[in-house]
Each structure stands twice: as C-alpha cells, then as structure tokens.
C-alpha cells in the first residue's frame with residue numbers, strides 16, 4: 417500500500433477528532449468512539465477527446481503538479497451536484513476558452529491521483545466533444561500549452577496517467 421493511501425494519511429476521525437479511526441482493510445474507516453463511518457469512494461472526473469478536421473487529438477500540457485509538463489486531455493474533477501456533461505464543458509471553457517456544442521460519452525477508466533500526498537481514486541469519464549470553433553482557443557487556467565497530435569505521433573510515456581493513455585488508445589481503436 418502506497419504512502420499516500422488514505423489508510424496511511426487519515427489518522428483521526430474527521431467528526432470527533434479521536435484517533436480510534438479504524439480502517440477496515442478494504443474501503444472504509446469507522447470511528448470506535450463516535451461511530452462515524454467514512455467510505456473511500458471513487459471521485460468522478462472527466463476527460464475530453466477533441467479532434468480537428470484532420471482527426472488529430474487535442475492534448476494539453478499540465479502547468480502544475482501532479483505531472484507538471486506532461487501531456488493530458490482537457491478535463492478535471494466533477495464538482496458536487498454537477499453533471500459530467502456540465503463538468504466537461506466547464507473544464508474545456510476554463511482551460512482553452514472553447515465553447516462545446518456537443519458531448520458524446522466514450523468510455524471510462526480508473527485512476528489514482530495523488531494530490532497533497534493523498535491518493536484520490538477517480539473514475540475518469542471520457543467524452544468526445546465538439547467545439548463551436550477553434551478560433552478563440554487559448555491557454556488559460558491550469559495548462560501551459562496545447563497542440564493537436566496525429567495518432568502516430570503520440571508518445572504515451574509523455575501522457576500524465578494510465579487512464580488518459582487508455583482513453584486515447586481506446587478512441588483511436590474504436591472511433592477514428
């Protein structure tokens with residue numbers, strides 16, 4: 417089990433503060449003092465596959481850690497009470513200033529995202545997204561660059577996570 421696994425990071429009950437916050441060995445904690453039961457669930461996240469007229473996929477460069485400088489698909493976490501479709505449109509607007517006119521669900525893959533020394537398990541939901549136009553596209557928010565990549569030029573070792581690699585491979589295998 418990694419150092420960032422919740423079992424190795426969460427030492428106290430978040431409700432009453434007692435240290436008898438016991439991990440059940442699979443995916444929950446229970447406080448022996450107040451009975452608070454805390455589950456380690458997968459967090460929903462979204463990733464966008466956006467292609468140009470030549471069938472090349474848009475990849476961004478991450479501006480911050482984790483995986484600063486590596487390639488990624490546009491996307492991020494789904495906010496509380498937000499739909500996955502709303503989240504993917506919001507992220508694309510925030511990162512690239514693109515207005516999405518159509519989203520179509522593609523596939524999902526799991527990921528372990530380590531932030532602040534804590535593992536967040538995610539379910540990365542991929543959508544094929546169509547933008548109104550690429551005219552006003554520019555870098556903003558948490559990316560430092562973007563470019564369209566033809567299938568054969570993608571070096572998967574430069575892509576930030578296994579789930580994003582899996583999504584890109586799946587897209588080229590099933591849809592292109």
Ligand SMILES: [Zn+2]
Pocket residue numbers: 429430431432433434447448449450451452
């Ligand atoms: Zn407690």
